[in-house]
Amino acid sequence: MLEKYPRRAADAALASRAKGDRVLLTLAFNAKVTAGPHQVWRVITHPAAFASWLPIHEGWIGAPPEAFTLQRKLRFHSRLRNVRVAGELRLLELSPGRVRAHVRLGLFAFEARFSLGPEPGFSGTTRIGLVLTLANEIAVVGGTLDRFAVRKLASEVAEQTLAALAAHAEECEREALSA
Numbered sequence: 001m002l003e004k005y006p007r008r009a010a011d012a013a014l015a016s017r018a019k020g021d022r023v024l025l026t027l028a029f030n031a032k033v034t035a036g037p038h039q040v041w042r043v044i045t046h047p048a049a050f051a052s053w054l055p056i057h058e059g060w061i062g063a064p065p066e067a068f069t070l071q072r073k074l075r076f077h078s079r080l081r082n083v084r085v086a087g088e089l090r091l092l093e094l095s096p097g098r099v100r101a102h103v104r105l106g107l108f109a110f111e112a113r114f115s116l117g118p119e120p121g122f123s124g125t126t127r128i129g130l131v132l133t134l135a136n137e138i139a140v141v142g143g144t145l146d147r148f149a150v151r152k153l154a155s156e157v158a159e160q161t162l163a164a165l166a167a168h169a170e171e172c173e174r175e176a177l178s179a
Helices: 009-018 037-045 047-053 147-178
Strands: 024-033 057-060 073-080 083-095 098-105 108-118 126-135 138-140 143-145
Touching (some): 024 147, 037 047, 037 108, 037 126, 047 057, 143 147
Antiparallel strands (some): 057 073, 138 143
């Protein structure tokens, strides 16, 4: 028997819910950074720089890691909309130009995929892509955040992260050039 395919995204979400599946949001962002891909890669993959470019990071729980390791859970203190929460980071992929991680900030959990490469036509400039995949709803005390609130929160986190990452990578690039 052939299954009917929903024609609209809303129908797909309802069909998915009826089966008990989670409905996911996927949000994509990008930024142009005036620093070379090698410098940006070092900033993203070095644990000591993590707190500098992740604005919601407020310190490691336990000893800070010397290096990121796949599948190892790292815990840190975080702040999400002025509420202090425990954060958790688990790297799922770490390959040249690509980082994929599961991130949890209190009840707010998502998969983050970073990609980076040279910006065509601009020497010494990098294009960073960030794709977040997260649940359509998030349970909170006394209810849930709907998809609009989830999208807004995820967008805020992504935009703050990309802006801070770009600023830190550009600062490191300037320091490297002046040394």
